[in-house]
Amino acid sequence: MQKQQRLLKELGKISRLPPKGISLCAKDEKLNILEANILGPENNYPFSPPSIKFLTKVYHPNIDDNGRICLDLMKMPPKGSWKPTIGLEGLLIAIRMLLESPNPDDPLMTDIAEEFKSDKEEYIRKAKLFTKEHAK
Amino acid sequence: MELQILFKYPLLLPKNHNLNEFEGYINVQGGDYKIHVQRVNGQITLLHSDFDAPHWGNKYSDMVQYLDALYNDIAAKTTPTKSKNDSEHYRHVLSEYLEFREFYINVKECRLSPDLTAITMKIADEGGRVQSLKISVNTNFNIIEHSLPDKKELLTSYTSLTALYEKFLQAIEELQPYFYIMESLDTAWVLDPEVPTPKDNYRRIAIDHNVSLIVTVNPWMCNDIPQLQFMGPERLVDDYHFRISSNLSNWDLQGNIIDELVKLLEMETFPVKQVEADETALYNTGDCCICFSLRLNGNLPEINCKNPSCEQFFHTDCLYQWLVSVGTKTKRCFNEVNGECPNCEKHISCPIP
Numbered sequence: 001m002q003k004q005q006r007l008l009k010e011l012g013k014i015s016r017l018p019p020k021g022i023s024l025c026a027k028d029e030k031l032n033i034l035e036a037n038i039l040g041p042e043n044n045y046p047f048s049p050p051s052i053k054f055l056t057k058v059y060h061p062n063i064d065d066n067g068r069i070c071l072d073l074m075k076m077p078p079k080g081s082w083k084p085t086i087g088l089e090g091l092l093i094a095i096r097m098l099l100e101s102p103n104p105d106d107p108l109m110t111d112i113a114e115e116f117k118s119d120k121e122e123y124i125r126k127a128k129l130f131t132k133e134h135a136k
Numbered sequence: 137m138e139l140q141i142l143f144k145y146p147l148l149l150p151k152n153h154n155l156n157e158f159e160g161y162i163n164v165q166g167g168d169y170k171i172h173v174q175r176v177n178g179q180i181t182l183l184h185s186d187f188d189a190p191h192w193g194n195k196y197s198d199m200v201q202y203l204d205a206l207y208n209d210i211a212a213k214t215t216p217t218k219s220k221n222d223s224e225h226y227r228h229v230l231s232e233y234l235e236f237r238e239f240y241i242n243v244k245e246c247r248l249s250p251d252l253t254a255i256t257m258k259i260a261d262e263g264g265r266v267q268s269l270k271i272s273v274n275t276n277f278n279i280i281e282h283s284l285p286d287k288k289e290l291l292t293s294y295t296s297l298t299a300l301y302e303k304f305l306q307a308i309e310e311l312q313p314y315f316y317i318m319e320s321l322d323t324a325w326v327l328d329p330e331v332p333t334p335k336d337n338y339r340r341i342a343i344d345h346n347v348s349l350i351v352t353v354n355p356w357m358c359n360d361i362p363q364l365q366f367m368g369p370e371r372l373v374d375d376y377h378f379r380i381s382s383n384l385s386n387w388d389l390q391g392n393i394i395d396e397l398v399k400l401l402e403m404e405t406f407p408v409k410q411v412e413a414d415e416t417a418l419y420n421t422g423d424c425c426i427c428f429s430l431r432l433n434g435n436l437p438e439i440n441c442k443n444p445s446c447e448q449f450f451h452t453d454c455l456y457q458w459l460v461s462v463g464t465k466t467k468r469c470f471n472e473v474n475g476e477c478p479n480c481e482k483h484i485s486c487p488i489p
Contacts, residue, residue, distance in 0.1 A: 046426060047461045077462045083478045084426045084458055085448075087418065 007031045046084035049074045052091065059123075059130035061113035066096045070108040071098055140200050148203075162203065164210040169208070175199055184187055226252055229273055232297040240301060255297070261308045267334070269304060272298075279304070283334050284311060285355035314358040320393050321351060325409040327422070328436050340367070340436065342407055346421050346447060347372050351397070361387050369440050369447045376401055425479055426454035439486060446480035455486045 008031070014024045021039035043050060050073065054067035062070040072081050073094050107113030116123045141148060141158065147168070151157035151177055156175040161168040167304040171183040176455040179194050180202040190209050196202035229252050237246060244266060245258040255271040266454035276293040277300045282289070284307055294300035314337075321339040322332065324468035328340040338352040347368030354360060364380065383400045398405060419428040424437040425448045439447035459466040468488075477484040 044461070047457050078464050084454075085479045 004031060008033075041082070046087070049080075049082040049086075050088065050091070052095065055128055057130060057134040058099070059112065059127040060099065061104045061107040061109055061116050062098055064108045068108065069095060070103075070106060071095065072106075137179070141203065145203055151297070156199075158199070158480065162210075163209060164207055165214055167214065169210060173202065174197070199466050225275070232277075236297045236301065236344075239298070259305070259308070261315075262312065263319075264286050265315060265334070267304075267308055271300065284308065285314070285335050285337055287356065309357055313354040314353060317353055317358055317393050321353075324394060324406045327430070330431070342409075342422075343376075343401065343403065344368070344372060344407070346440075346449070347376065348422070349376075349397075349401075351393075359389055361389075367436075367438065367440070369444065370442055371444060422449055424449055424451045424454050426450060426458060439484070441477045441480060441482070441484055443477065443482040446477060448477070448479045450486075452487060452489045455484070459484075459486055 007026075011024065011026060011031075011034075014022070018024075019042070021032050022036065024034055024036045027033040027035050052069060054063055054069065056067075057065070058067070065068075071094060073086060073091060074080065074082060102113075102116055104113040104116045112123065115126075141155075141218055145160075145162050147163060148158045148160040148171075151159055157173070159172040161170055163169075170184075170186040171182065171189070174181050174183055175197075178197045180196045180199060182189055187210070189206065192202075192205070196205065229248075233248050233255065237243075243257055244260050245256075247256050249255070253273050253431065255273060255277075256269070257271075258266050258268050258344055260266055266283075268281075268283045269279060272278045272280045275349070276295055277297050278293045279291055279300065280306070282290065287307065294303070308422070311334075311389055315334065318332065318334075318337070318339070319339065324339070325342040326339050327342055329336045329338075332339065335406055337355050339349050340350045343349050347366060350365040350367065351367070352363040354362075361384070366376055379402050380400055383402065387400060394406065397403075419425060420430075422437065423430050424432065430436060432451045432453060435451055435453070437451050439450040439452055439455055441450075442450045455478075456473065459473045462475060466473050468474075469485075472485050472487045474483065474485045476482065
């Protein structure tokens with residue numbers, strides 16, 4: 001009894017005033033099964049950095065197999081240094097600079113970072129090979 | 137005998153020459169009641185009514201007696217309604233309106249709504265400005281909307297349309313100096329309001345690279361010195377404040393407001409509007425450097441970084457949202473938050489919107 005009464009109240013309130021990105025509805029008469037939908041948070045640009053990833057495979061200490069980029073500017077403070085004044089242009093320039101000069105001290109790919117530090121010639125050879133193969 | 141009916145119940149009309157059938161209204165205590173009666177074979181029958189009429193059967197054979205009885209019955213059941221007599225009311229509204237239309241030729245546009253409950257008009261004043269007016273009509277005439285700056289006295293109720301119009305004209309007359317002042321201010325580079333209306337009694341005008349001045353004029357006392365408020369970097373604003381305090385005594389109440397302001401602020405002229413914004417820049421001086429625009433939900437950037445080498449502008453909403461999203465570096469203190477300027481990273485504070 002309490003269950004029904006209370007659930008009806010809760011369902012009523014949530015359908016009248018649904019919290020942002022949340023919906024809830026009953027799937028059966030006895031209110032034994034409820035279905036909720038939660039929308040993931042939207043990117044809140046420019047208050048948070050945009051998500052950027054490479055579509056082209058890159059052999060680079062700071063770029064992983066899925067194209068994710070490890071860049072200070074693309075993380076929120078205090079860990080990162082994103083600021084709303086940077087903008088897309090600034091970010092893309094920074095990413096181009098990262099391609100030019102990798103940062104092996106904050107690596108995403110430890111093997112490649114190790115190689116970059118110990119055997120730079122081998123690293124450059126492999127990077128060139130990757131570029132020839134993927135960056136067309 | 138039947139003539140008596142016409143005298144007593146003028147809204148009842150005979151349906152034929154025999155005068156044994158009548159249709160129309162009987163007026164009881166200010167209310168109109170629709171009936172349709174017939175006398176057949178010396179008996180009165182009520183064929184139709186728009187109210188709950190008593191059933192008397194064959195009690196009456198005389199039309200006048202029947203109507204009198206009906207009248208008394210309705211009168212006993214109802215209470216007198218005050219001025220329920222609509223026709224008189226409409227006659228009054230129409231005569232006021234027609235009289236008004238005849239005598240006031242400087243009215244540009246005047247319309248009476250088909251149900252006689254509202255009048256809208258447009259009036260050109262001596263400066264060629266068009267003022268508009270909306271009047272609701274019930275027992276009196278009431279101004280419910282107008283284009284002038286708000287004034288409580290204007291919204292009172294008038295028994296005559298002419299009196300109302302005279303009062304409105306008087307207000308327009310009284311406001312002429314105010315309109316001239318605002319038009320004079322509009323020759324400067326106005327940042328806000330975007331499209332001024334006669335109700336807007338302030339102008340935010342650009343006076344320097346990144347300083348603007350909000351001039352607020354009291355429409356009904358516009359010969360006073362207007363209220364002045366600066367927006368911009370503190371060091372520049374302080375300088376302007378200093379100039380005001382030393383020059384205020386030279387303000388000429390008869391002079392042109394722009395000339396007086398130029399004199400007051402020790403400027404040569406006011407900057408003219410930059411017609412073309414710099415297309416290569418994402419945002420211009422004075423724009424918010426978070427949302428890259430001047431206007432956000434109608435608001436202008438109110439916050440200016442106090443660091444002299446930064447002096448960037450922010451909308452309160454934008455800066456607040458940024459400071460809250462960085463969280464850790466932001467501290468709340470009473471009704472403001474303190475954090476780092478997103479441009480120069482020096483301390484900045486922001487009121488909680």
